[in-house]
Amino acid sequence: MPLYLFNCDTCGDYTRRKSIHDNLSNDTCPKCEKTSSRVYTTFMTNVMDKKLSKAIESGMEPKVMKKSELPKNNIKSKSKISRPWMN
């Protein structure tokens, strides 16, 4: 089972193994039994807005821009489309 990171307001961060069928957005702190919230460790999602993070977590990919939509001086290689969260 994957390991997820949660944050308790009182005790701080901790990790817990969960099935994808469990509630992954919230957990109960093993120390004080308060409700703790999921910490998203996927690259950059912690600085993205929450709605977008959720969309990525649920498997939705952000819109991929077409070549014609990119500024011309920005095109270097077709194969260099970066999706760091897919690693």
Ligand SMILES: [Zn+2]
């Ligand atoms: Zn706690």
